[in-house]
Amino acid sequence: MAKTVITVDDSSAIRMMISFTLRTAGHEVIQAADGLDALNQLKTRGVDLVITDVHMPQMDGIELTRRLRGLPIHKSTPILLLTTESDPAMKAKGKEAGATGWLVKPFQQDQLLAVVAKVFAR
Amino acid sequence: MLHRILRSLSQFIKQATAFLTCRDARTARWAAGAFSEKRVLWNRTRVSGCACQIDKCFLRISAALEGLAGRSSTLVAGSRRLLHASQGRDGDASVFQAAIDVMERPLSFNDECVEITARVEADLESVAVRIGRLHRFQAKLDASLAPLRILEIMFRIESASAPPGILALFVSLSSEIARLMEQMATLIAREFEAIENTAVTVGEVAARVRRLHARQSGAQRRRGEIQSSMAALGAQIEEDQVRDQRLIGATESIQGKISGLVGALQYQDILNQRLQHVIEGLAEMAKQSRALSSGASGDVLCFMRDAPRVEAAQLEDVGDTLGDIMERLRVSLDGLAEEARGVGAGSAAAGSAAAGSAAAMDGRAADRMVRVLLDTLQENTELIESTSTQTGEIRAALEPIGGLLGNLTGSILGLSARIRLISLNAQIQAAQAGEGTGLEILACRARTIAEEIVAQVAELAAELEGLKHALGADLEQMEATQMRSAEFLRLLREDGGQQDARLRHFQDQMQKERQSVAEHIEQIQAESTSLSASLSVRSTLLDILGATRTGLQQFSVALSARLTHRNTSTRVEDFARSYTAASERAAHHRALTAESAPMMAQPAPALAEGSIELF
Numbered sequence: 154m155a156k157t158v159i160t161v162d163d164s165s166a167i168r169m170m171i172s173f174t175l176r177t178a179g180h181e182v183i184q185a186a187d188g189l190d191a192l193n194q195l196k197t198r199g200v201d202l203v204i205t206d207v208h209m210p211q212m213d214g215i216e217l218t219r220r221l222r223g224l225p226i227h228k229s230t231p232i233l234l235l236t237t238e239s240d241p242a243m244k245a246k247g248k249e250a251g252a253t254g255w256l257v258k259p260f261q262q263d264q265l266l267a268v269v270a271k272v273f274a275r
Numbered sequence: 276m277l278h279r280i281l282r283s284l285s286q287f288i289k290q291a292t293a294f295l296t297c298r299d300a301r302t303a304r305w306a307a308g309a310f311s312e313k314r315v316l317w318n319r320t321r322v323s324g325c326a327c328q329i330d331k332c333f334l335r336i337s338a339a340l341e342g343l344a345g346r347s348s349t350l351v352a353g354s355r356r357l358l359h360a361s362q363g364r365d366g367d368a369s370v371f372q373a374a375i376d377v378m379e380r381p382l383s384f385n386d387e388c389v390e391i392t393a394r395v396e397a398d399l400e401s402v403a404v405r406i407g408r409l410h411r412f413q414a415k416l417d418a419s420l421a422p423l424r425i426l427e428i429m430f431r432i433e434s435a436s437a438p439p440g441i442l443a444l445f446v447s448l449s450s451e452i453a454r455l456m457e458q459m460a461t462l463i464a465r466e467f468e469a470i471e472n473t474a475v476t477v478g479e480v481a482a483r484v485r486r487l488h489a490r491q492s493g494a495q496r497r498r499g500e501i502q503s504s505m506a507a508l509g510a511q512i513e514e515d516q517v518r519d520q521r522l523i524g525a526t527e528s529i530q531g532k533i534s535g536l537v538g539a540l541q542y543q544d545i546l547n548q549r550l551q552h553v554i555e556g557l558a559e560m561a562k563q564s565r566a567l568s569s570g571a572s573g574d575v576l577c578f579m580r581d582a583p584r585v586e587a588a589q590l591e592d593v594g595d596t597l598g599d600i601m602e603r604l605r606v607s608l609d610g611l612a613e614e615a616r617g618v619g620a621g622s623a624a625a626g627s628a629a630a631g632s633a634a635a636m637d638g639r640a641a642d643r644m645v646r647v648l649l650d651t652l653q654e655n656t657e658l659i660e661s662t663s664t665q666t667g668e669i670r671a672a673l674e675p676i677g678g679l680l681g682n683l684t685g686s687i688l689g690l691s692a693r694i695r696l697i698s699l700n701a702q703i704q705a706a707q708a709g710e711g712t713g714l715e716i717l718a719c720r721a722r723t724i725a726e727e728i729v730a731q732v733a734e735l736a737a738e739l740e741g742l743k744h745a746l747g748a749d750l751e752q753m754e755a756t757q758m759r760s761a762e763f764l765r766l767l768r769e770d771g772g773q774q775d776a777r778l779r780h781f782q783d784q785m786q787k788e789r790q791s792v793a794e795h796i797e798q799i800q801a802e803s804t805s806l807s808a809s810l811s812v813r814s815t816l817l818d819i820l821g822a823t824r825t826g827l828q829q830f831s832v833a834l835s836a837r838l839t840h841r842n843t844s845t846r847v848e849d850f851a852r853s854y855t856a857a858s859e860r861a862a863h864h865r866a867l868t869a870e871s872a873p874m875m876a877q878p879a880p881a882l883a884e885g886s887i888e889l890f
Contacts (some may be wrong), residue, residue: 247890248890
């Protein structure tokens with residue numbers, strides 16, 4: 154069944170890659186250039202999954218996660234953090250903010266689809 | 276005085292030496308610092324330029340890929356629509372087959388009609404043969420009645436010289452014979468007139484049946500044409516489907532290749548981060564060099580010795596990443612170009628095949644098939660209606676013949692009995708008149724004739740009876756044929772409208788599908804051309820990336836070479852050593868540099884590629 158996913162990244166290539174991959178799997182994908190843009194879009198609408206980069210201008214992924222968890226409609230929305238870092242301290246910060254999972258770049262498209270399917274199956 | 280002069284001179288020399296020493300040391304420090312700062316700034320500018328160029332390249336690649344992805348999606352959608360259209364054509368063929376199946380019944384009716392008309396034709400032939408036999412029977416009957424006429428004449432002759440008592444008898448006997456013969460002649464004439472009329476009707480019907488037969492054979496022949504066209508169409512559709520499957524495979528493969536390209540672009544982010552590290556490292560180095568320029572020259576030496584190594588390592592790392600991206604892009608683009616060529620060739624083949632298919636199905640061929648079906652349907656209805664009517668007419672014409680033949684047989688048998696009676700009567704009268712009279716002779720003759728006639732009539736009656744039975748069987752068969760025709764006609768009328776509607780629907784559907792297929796193929800060809808054009812940007816992009824990578828490599832090599840440049844390093848080392856004595860400070864600054872080196876040479880973040888963790 155098709156789900157709605159928002160991909161938040163300041164890199165257009167990454168956004169495009171994620172959109173391309175998820176659309177191929179039949180999902181609807183919306184895009185945001187940074188945390189603030191995503192937060193503005195998600196204030197009024199619900200999505201089935203948020204995939205966000207950690208390091209972004211204006212608002213980073215950790216802060217976005219924290220803010221989204223403060224919104225009633227996104228209390229239980231799965232949020233995947235996407236970064237080139239695998240620093241345990243950063244991971245702990247993400248977990249504390251309310252993220253659902255951690256995905257390290259670069260990744261294969263089937264890995265992304267697998268983790269998304271896993272999240273949806275939860 | 277001299278002593279004062281010498282002391283003043285010595286002091287001046289000391290001061291001059293001190294001044295020169297100080298100046299050289301300042302100059303050396305200034306020179307080392309300025310050199311270091313300038314080099315670092317130059318490095319920063321160069322790396323920033325590379326980063327900017329790489330970024331622009333990636334932006335252009337992203338834009339090109341977005342276009343390609345869009346086009347490939349359109350291509351895939353187009354080829355799916357083509358496949359769907361091909362399946363639709365298969366569906367059309369199914370509709371067509373269904374129409375043929377529906378037509379099977381009227382066509383089988385047609386077959387049956389052919390059989391029926393053949394049987395009717397045979398029946399009519401049989402009736403004609405029997406009518407011929409009836410004519411022969413008439414001649415035979417005439418021949419059989421000839422002695423009776425002679426007998427009548429003889430009775431008349433004898434009556435002229437007969438005694439008065441017997442005269443009346445002769446007259447009555449001859450009159451009775453004459454009357455009987457007249458009756459017989461009337462009867463035979465009437466009945467044979469009816470038979471003659473029937474023969475004419477049968478002849479006419481037979482001619483019409485033969486014409487019907489010819490038309491039915493035409494319908495059968497057209498059915499053969501339809502079936503052979505169907506077989507050709509089926510083969511064409513199978514070929515189309517195989518080709519369309521190949522086409523969709525090629526377009527899906529393009530999508531896969533584009534996915535690969537998009538995957539390659541993931542490195543853009545990492546590359547940018549690494550370049551950022553290089554730029555930050557260089558900034559830190561500039562800061563350090565400024566700090567060092569005010570310190571000891573030995574630190575400058577250490578700094579200058581380590582800095583290029585750090586830069587070279589980082590740039591080599593960036594170059595490797597860029598090379599990886601380029602390789603992936605190159606492989607993906609090569610694959611994409613190949614697949615696009617495949618799609619181009621496939622779509623061209625699809626175009627020509629579809630044109631062939633359209634020619635096979637389109638226009639005259641398909642219309643002719645449908646027209647043949649509709650005509651056959653109409654013709655069969657007419658044929659069966661006509662056959663039914665003709666059969667009824669034949670039956671109506673043949674039915675009285677049976678009755679007439681029955682009457683004729685009864686009349687002949689009655690005549691025979693009466694002749695025998697006359698003979699017997701004549702014999703009685705002859706016995707009364709006395710032996711040897713003419714009457715006795717005539718009576719004997721009459722008896723002989725009566726017996727002959729009876730024998731012949733019995734034979735004729737048997738033959739007539741056989742004819743009657745044969746005609747009865749023919750009539751029954753024709754009645755059954757007529758009933759079957761009527762049943763077929765009813766079924767045809769029931770199915771006719773439905774079949775007609777289905778065939779016309781099929782015709783419309785085929786027309787639409789043909790248009791749709793033509794549009795899809797045009798679209799695919801246009802997309803394929805567009806894709807090929809888009810692929811031409813790949814060489815430019817790769818050239819730019821290649822140039823960037825070469826620039827980075829050259830830069831990295833130049834930095835490494837600086838490490839091994841003996842003249843320069845020796846000169847700087849000597850220069851520094853000659854003006855620096857503070858080894859402690861140098862050691863202190865070396866320690867400082869060692870502390871800052873990890874920061875400057877900060878490697879790219881450890882990548883656990885694709886690692887996933889769900890909390």
